[in-house]
Amino acid sequence: MSNPNLITCIVQRGDADKVVAAAIKAGAEGATIYYGRGTGIRQQLGLAGRFIRPEKEIILIVTRIEETDAVFNAVVKAAKLEEKGRGFAFLHKLDRAVGFL
Template sequence: MENVNPNLITCIVQRGEADRVVQAAMQAGAQGATVYYGRGTGIREKLGFAGMFIKPEKEIILLITKNEQTDAVFDAVVKAAGLEQKGQGFAFLHKLDRAIGFVSK
């Protein structure tokens, strides 16, 4: 089995934004993604009036990347989702010790 030093990028975005984010991740080298739905709480209340425009329904995107792809994919996700702006969502990275079923190119 090839050791690919996998990482997990998790990105949570506003409902309806996942397709664009996944497309950007794939163009940056990701080989696939898993998208599912969730409901967020907290940020809407903290932003006050501006929080009224943030929908609680979210899309959660999971991307497994090889170590050498991770920075490019993460940066593409941040840009495509507009995560520099408050209330647009967030992304985080996990280093994985082991993974199986990961297909490398």
């Protein structure tokens, strides 16, 4: 595949399934979900930071260039990423990918 893109989305634990469902509905062929633990702002907030769960779900979605905008927008909407503290998403331009159907 030439000119593929990789969408990476980091969301609160428990939100990944609905984000992946929205991505697939928008044209993605699948996704990989794995778990992580966030650090940084939680520690800086002190006592108030106790209410931020450090457990995160990381979603990787490889898309064809023509599907990327629709899938990215679906991910942002499903994860409510415009709201502060909900997570974030970013896009990588890949040179090549193999094994993608």
